[in-house]
Amino acid sequence: MLNPESIAQFSASLRGRVVQAGDADYDEARKVYNAMIDRTPRLIVKCRDVADVMRSVRFAREHSLLLAVRGGAHNGGGLGTCDDGLVIDLSGLNGIRVDPHGRTVRVEGGCTWGDVDHATSAFGMATPCGIISTTGVGGLTLGGGIGHLSRKCGLTIDNLLEADVVLADGSMVTASADKHPDLYWALRGGGGNFGVVTSFVFQMHPVSIVYAGPTFWELEKSAEVLRWYRDFITQAPEELNGFFAFTSVPPAPPFPEALHGRPVCGVVWCYTGTPEQVGGVFKPVREFNSPLLHAVQPMPFPVLNTAFDGLYPPGHQWYWRADFVNELSDAAIAEHVRFGAQMPTGQSTMHLYPIDGAVHRVKSSDTAFAYRNARWAEVVVGVSPDPADASKITAWTKAYWDALHPYSAGGAYVNMMMDEGEDRIRASYRDNYSRLAQIKRRYDPDNLFRVNQNIRPAQEAVAEAVVTP
Incomplete structure (x- = not known):
């Protein structure tokens, strides 16, 4: 009791x-x-x-x-x-230890990505993460980890070397390629289904100063920009990451006052290449269709990762829907244009995150993250500081997603899903779901860890003897 x-x-x-x-x-x-x-x-x-x-x-x-x-x-x-x-x-478990010689970092389960960036940047290093520094390391990692470095360095899980995990029986194990390899496989994209991860060890990469920032165009040019973007980013060098966004220009520096609050379309860039190549890489961006603003500049990587923190502080109303996308057809672009022009609040947005490059060099069966062949992770987000806007931002997000889902690959990035039911979870893990369910049965047979995008433990097959007269 x-x-x-x-x-x-x-x-x-x-x-x-x-x-x-x-x-x-x-x-x-x-x-x-x-x-x-x-x-x-x-x-x-x-x-x-x-x-x-x-x-x-x-x-x-x-x-x-x-x-x-x-x-x-x-x-x-x-x-x-x-x-x-x-x-x-887990917020009290926030220790970090950097090994600059081995290029690894051990991160406790309560850390945020801002904590990690602060520690690793002192050594001129980074590990792939998301786009908001206040995001928790654990949740983002266990769902896959899509962000500014994905095209060059892969997903966060592609850089996960080991994890300490408290299991459903209260014991702790270390999962890696050599120890509990089935659990290690499942943790890389399978969410919080298998235990409480109390520490992670990540591979780091030499990332210090990046060339980053947005390029904005008039909202009326969004169809042209999307058609250009779908071809440009897939052919761009992997050192260049850029996600497309419908957004409103934040009403604060460093953005020009004349643009404050204006709905626009644009791309948020992150380039990790050499200074000598920057001009050539961004030349076609600057020259395409007369941008309203091209604000790419050199900055430390942690500065880029904090760029959205002020725009999206804790305590706002959020509703989001997501899908993976293989192809941006003209028909899909037409729907994007329609709903992008109807953003209900200044913080509501739609992002298309590229997940090709290094992400595609890992097989779908190598980790629980199944959509290795997708081109983009799409997320529609209704956001407002006002509780009175909850129904408005939810309705816009659902309608936008309903219109685009027929053009999707079927499943979604689990970190950007609401509670959408078992069918959506199965669609998001595709052929990996059955293996995940078997691993779930081994490590959490009673489904103690079920407040997540839940993978149900596989049921034992019961063989019935058939007696013939």
């Missing part, structure tokens, strides 16, 4: 602390990045070390508590929290 005495005994066993309803910081502790999500956990455990995580997993299992795991709390669908259950808050 879960009673005050059992909670007190559990709390006394931890170095961290247990937060529950009635505590002064309970409402603050239960907040997540997306203010559209409002959950009331029974217990929130602010873990300070791996032992706290192990004890929390055992306590949740022994008391049949719904269990959620929170790293950076960015998950759009609110899958880092739950009602009436136990939330493992």
